[in-house]
Amino acid sequence: MIRVSNVSTLAELLARAGELKAVSDSPELDLQLLLCSVLDKPRSYLYTWPERSLSFEQQQQFEQLLQRRLDGEPIAHILGQGDFWTLTLEVNSSTLIPRPETELLVELALAMGEQLDQHKVRVADLGTGTGAIALALASEQPRWQISAVEFNPQAAVLAERNRQRLKLNNVEVLQGSWCEPLCGSFDLIISNPPYIDAEDPHLSQGDVRFEPSSALVAAQQGLADILTITEQALDRLKPGGWLMFEHGFEQGEPVREILRRAGYQQVETHRDLAGHERATVGQFPPTGEPNTGDA
Known part of the structure; x- marks a missing residue:
């Protein structure tokens, strides 16, 4: 002491x-x-x-x-909370600490949502963690119906506590792996999945030392979960719907290639406030028939 x-x-x-x-x-x-x-x-x-x-x-x-x-020890773990978008969220060691760069996904989703029928928009946030992305979108668009999916049972409980405390009743928290718990089709599927390579030296530095490796690390140079979600989303997106990922600043090109090879159109990478390639989006073809030939 x-x-x-x-x-x-x-x-x-x-x-x-x-x-x-x-x-x-x-x-x-x-x-x-x-x-x-x-x-x-x-x-x-x-x-x-x-x-x-x-x-x-x-x-x-x-x-x-x-x-x-x-x-x-991260300041968010010491205080038991962290800020994201306009929300203060409960945070613990079961999941990632919400980070400012992830707010780019919220901005992109809101911008894309303006093109949709606001009364019928369905959104899935895969790997929701604290619920940050799903709850931020729900707070901005109370008419949207949002499914927040989380594999880790402890993190799913945390997301549900945040949802209840914020009284955001247009969000449902589902426990399961990526698209598997989802029913029906969606206008937007969003994910900040694990995307760090297991050999990345940054894993032994800073706040990530205190965060679960399962929420950080993915096989295939950090791209394994992005590949899985890209394929699963083909069966869950409405024609003309959008898939969007956060990824590492050096992964823009391989993520674009993954989406194009799966048949997504209008594939584009967006930069964060630091100028790094941070989020990539792709549209499920309006015809509902992805072209999986060479793109």
Whole structure:
């Protein structure tokens, strides 16, 4: 147990953000969030009352949380929650921590949905994890009917808790593998599947050390699950429906090739805010007959 001999003011604690530079890309924000958790106050409070001192118990709690972050534990796991889109989601070690780059899939789905009959749109989010993509879409489009599929039973329970807490009744959480639990046909099938190669050195760095490898790693240089979903989606997409993936920044070209070879049309890769190829989309032919010849 960390022992505290004296207590500090908020200004003194905020000045310690530099201690986190070795483990965090956002040390100031991380430290602010830890303090807000201890105090149960908004971030504005920290700068409104910088002269305030913590109690002995609060100081001890802060030091314990700070040490966990210094040991590399993700801030979302320490706090038990993370932000995605406009939502705050419960997060735990059973699944991935929602990341800002995944919001690109939400943006693309909403843009494509504008071309559809808003009263009849059906969406499937495969490998939903915390429910982030499905719940973000449901919050923006309450008339859409969204199926959120998750293989890991613990993660499926987590997604359902998030759904209930956010009162998003146009989402159903299904436990199973990719398209297998789905019934009927869908306008949009979306997935942020495992796409990291097992030999990738980044698996031993940063937050991913604390996340389940089953949600990160895929065979065939990270493309195995993308291949599986691409084939399964052919039986679940409506004619003219769209399939979209998040993938690694070096996987744009092979993912485009996978979609084209399976007969998808209008295949295109979109870049994230950092300029990296991050999401690829393809349309199931409006005729309902994919051309699986050389594309």
